[in-house]
Amino acid sequence: MVEFGLLGDVEVRVDGQVVDVGHARQRCVLTALLVDVNRLVPVDVLVDRVWGEQVPYRARNAVAGYVSRLRQVLPSGVRITGRQGGYVLTADPLSVDLHRFGHLVERARVEPDQATALLSEALRLWRGEPFSTLDTPWLVGVRSSLEARRLAAVLDRNDLVLDQGRHASLLAELEELAALLPLDERVAGQLILALYRSGRQADALLRYEQVRVRLADELGTDPGPALRLLHKHMLTADAALTVSAPAAARPVPRQLPAPPCSFAGRGRELAALDAIMDGRHPIVVSGTAGVGKTALAVHWAHRVASSFPDGQLYVNLRGFDPSGAVTAPGEAVRAFLDALGLDPQRIPASLDAQACLFRSALADKRMLILLDNARDADQIRPLLPGSPGCLVLVTSRNRLAGLVATHGAYPLALDLLSTGEAHDLLVDRLGLDRLRAEPDVADEIIKRCAGLPIALTIVAARVACTTFPLRAIAAELRGGLDPFDGGDSATDVRAVFSWSYHALAPQAARLFRLLGLHPGPDISVAAAASLFGEPVRPLLSELTRAHLLTEHQHGRYVFHDLLRAYATEQASLHDSAEERIAATGRLHDHYVHTAHAATRLLSPTRDVITPPSPRAGAHPLQLTDFAQALAWFTAEHHVLLAVVEHAAANGLDPHARHLAWALAEFLERRGHWTDLAAVGQVALAAAMRLADPLAQSHAHRYLARASTQLDALDEAHTHLQRSLDVSGDPVGQALTHRELAYVCERQGQHAQALHHSSQALDLYAAAGHRRGQAGSLNAVGWYQALLGDFEKALTSCEKALGLLEPDDLDGQASTWDSLGYIHHHRGDHREAIGCYQRSLDVFRSLGDHYWTADVLIHLGDSHLTAGDAVSADVAWQEALGILEELGHPHADAARARLSPVPR
Structure with a gap:
């Protein structure tokens, strides 16, 4: 079976x-021939498609040579025929993913009954940017x-999925697309x-307003009729917007990195993996640095991914x-x-x-x-599932x-490539x-x-970029090597790095x-x-072409460990301390x-601590809305944790302080309490060195919040007092007093609370802080109610509602919940x-599932006390469904209320 891939890297597969x-x-x-498969493409058109305006001398002869070589490598069922001043490539159009995509669409x-499945199948054909490694004017247009x-x-697919009531499965993708x-x-x-x-009606209305303002500011226009009608329907809670939706399905993760190109x-190792993939025991692929463990694992994982329909998880x-x-x-x-x-807020600490x-x-x-890249067994054990599947x-x-x-665990030791395997790798890359x-x-x-595959890959990438004979490349490689012991493979690969590095353009x-x-x-x-101080896209492309850097996700780059160590060594040799300090300063300015x-987009009402202006060459991102802010924090989460520690360890304590302040909001929102504790410790040490009381106060609060959620309440109390x-x-x-109240x-x-x-x-009153006063009044009323003083509690919470x-x-939802509790215990159940x-x-409008369930339980209690057992059961049943979906331990409380007892 022959398959042509154009929707990604150009590739041909046979069986x-x-x-x-x-x-x-x-x-x-x-x-150029596959885009017009089974149709005549004149030679002049081919020349234009391949070279654009930069046509070389004897281009027609070059085309003929390329066609001749293609005839030699393409399988027998595919023909390229010359006729009438051009060429025709004859093949099944559906063997070309580009044409199969159009056919399915x-x-x-x-076929409306099959439209969703057909469109989904069509979209799965896309492996990335079409013809991603090729670039001519014609290809850019196509x-x-x-x-x-x-x-x-x-x-079109999204419309169909929304019509089927599967809106929950689309939310994350739509957020990314809207950004x-x-x-x-x-x-x-x-x-x-x-x-x-x-x-999430409030979020929906807010999103409409953001789009309306943006259209007005950037295009000077109002939303079109369809969007305005949708807005009107939302304001009137029109039943036309509702569907009988199935239960929200959790996402199916597909986290594997892109397979090696x-x-x-x-072959032996792949066969061994195939033989032991029973799921009953882990498989450990071990071997020296650079031997290709990750490449083998990712390649094989993609090959068998279809056997795991519930998804694939990956972590470095x-x-x-x-x-x-x-x-x-x-x-x-x-x-x-x-x-x-x-739900991040319901994940235990x-x-x-x-x-x-x-x-x-x-x-x-x-x-x-x-x-x-596991270090030891202790790092692995908490990540092992209990399911044999x-x-x-x-x-x-x-x-x-x-x-x-x-x-x-099944051990699979990965050795160096044999001479034959190394030869196959070079054939695969060079022909x-x-x-x-x-x-x-x-x-x-x-x-x-x-x-070592990493060394061979780097050399092959360098060779592929030249037309020199291999003997010239070998001489260049031989001449560029530092003296080394030929038996030391680690030294050999370092010498290959040196040769490839010295072939780079200076920038x-x-x-x-x-x-x-x-x-x-x-x-x-x-x-x-920002690190470099100038735009870097062409330079990143050069490094990835040389296989000195990998674009493991779109727009995100990663080093192999050996290459990172080599790059750091070269920086210490060739860049002055002042240059290195300036670069890391720009980098930290970018992140801060x-x-x-x-953070200002996630929490617009949060009191602001403004950092100093970024230095020249640092270019922070201009984020515009909540979704972009949350997506950025999510993508940079682990980077930011490392940057906070790096700043504090390298004399950039103000950066550590400001970054901790900004990062704390995201970590709290997503429930990353252990990370918040780590950031708090770094921020506190930095604040102490700066002798900054305000920064110390903030850091103690970060540590207190984390300690509270980690059930270290005495420790939380100590931090808050400090x-x-x-x-x-x-x-x-x-x-701080508000948080002390919660700990109490x-x-x-x-x-004490x-x-x-x-x-x-x-x-708050002395500072004229209205929002703080409202929240504190509600807290005062809540604790008065817990102490049994319901009249004072009612007065406090009604004042809070007015503020x-x-x-x-x-604040509104919490205060109404407090008032419900107060009225319930005063006997006024209606x-x-x-x-x-x-x-x-x-x-419900905020999409806060846990607190929705919590209030439903309270509501059911009031219905029961008021004599309406049917309404109580309805509320508790809904609460139970939400809490079971969240996997929350409070589900037992709802389940107990539903047990058959005399009423």
Whole structure:
């Protein structure tokens, strides 16, 4: 079976195996013929498609040569025939993914019953940017047209999915699409409708307003009729917007990195993996650095991914990262829980509890879990599922004998490539003809690379960029090597790095060195530009073409550990201390100012601490809305943790302080309590060195919040008292008293909680802080009610309600809940039901599932006391469904209320 791939890298596969069709220009000729498969393409048209305006001398002869070589490598069922001054490539059009995509889209238009499945199948054909490694004016135009057709198919598919009531499954994708296309009204309408149908009416209305303002500011126009009609329907709660939606399905994670662009050899190891993929025991692939463990694991994982329909999870555990920033087991398991779609606010704080929840979430599922670059067995154990249907694949430089002993892991040791496998790798990347022409030289190159795939890949990338004979490349490689012991493969690969590095253009070489200074696991284009001080896209492309850097996600780049260490070494040799300090300063400015802007979007009412202006060359991102801010924090989460520590360790304490302030909001919102504790410790040490009381106060509060959620209440109380001791800011002191009240409540000390809430109220009032006063009054009323003084509690909460600002929806929902509790215990159950219902409406509009369930339980209690057992059961049943979906322990309370008891 022959398959042609144009919707991504240009490739030809025969029975699943990639066929080498030559260098870039030859692939461009093939692409030009495949776009018009079975149709005549005149030679002049081919020349224009392949070269544009830069037509070389004797271009027609060059085309003829390329066609001749293509005829030799293409399978017998595919013919290229010359006729009438041009060429025709004859093949099944549906064997070309581009034409199959168009065929499926057309079928979707005439087969409405199958339209969703057909469009989904069409979109799965896309592997990336069409013809991603080729670039001519004609290809740019075709690429743009194809991207437009793909977007149209995505939007058509989205409409169908929304019509079927599966809005929850689209939300994350629509958020990303809306961030990319902020002025596309059809995308905006789909996102707004999905938010509305997910019970997030407030978010839907806010999104409409953001789109309206943006259209007015940037285009000077109003939303079109369709968007305005949708807005009208939302305001009137029109039943036309509702559907009978199925239960919201959790996302299916597909986290595997992109497979290697080419892969050769390792037949024995692949066969061994196939034989032991029973799911009952982990598999440990071990071997020396650079031997290709990750490439093998990712290649095989993609090959068998279809056997794991519930998804694939991936984490780089960074066990041997030169920076020493090893991924903690808690960090990894928490990332997996997020990927599985669990509500972040309901995820328990301790590692043991999270590991138990992870195992529960995987029960009865078939998932593939790739744990890359593990340091030891202890790093792995919390990430092991309990379900026999899940397969765990581990890579490590160590054999992880402890995992073999305790969990029966299958060991698979990966050795250096044999001469034959190394030869196959070079053939895969350079073509057989080029190696046959100079076999002895090819053997010398293989020997120089010491059987390490990373070295061979780098050399092959350099060779592919030239037309020189291999003997010239070998001489260049031989001449560029430092003296080394030929038996030391680590020294051999370092010499290959040196040769490839010295072949870079000066600016690309400088960027390579500076990237070694970056402390995080990967880096975005924007951050790299700030580190470098100038735009870097062409330089990043040069480094990826040389295989000195990998674009493992779109727009995000990562080093191999060995290359990172080499880059850091080169920076210390070739860049002065002043240059390195300036580069890292720009990098930290980038993160601090982008994080600051993102936090202001996540929490517009938060009291601001403004960092100094960024230095020249730093270019923070200009984020515009909540979704962009949350997406940026999510993408940069682990990078930011590393940057905070790096700043504090390298004399950038003000950066550490400001970044901790900005990052705390995201970590709290997503429930990353262990990370918040780590950030708080770094921020506190930095604040102490700065002798900054305000920063010390903030850091103690970060530590207190984390300690409270981690059930270290005495420790939380100590941090909050220290925060009070060092802070001279009335608003900050008020916030600390509010948090002390919550800690006291958790300890059952309601009188002390009331005392702290009253102090917070006085401080907010003295500062004229209206929002703070409203929240504190509600807290005062709540604790008065817990102490049994319901009359005073009623007065306090009604005053709070009068102070609340219209946009403080959380405050409104919490205050109505307090009033419901007060009326219930005063015996006024009808009034309590009304208050709980108002609280419930707001929490539902905010999409806050846990508090929706909590209020439903209270509402059911009031219904029962009022004598309406049927309504009570309805409320408790809904609460139970939500809490079971969240996997929350409070589900037992709802379940107990539904037990049949005399009434």
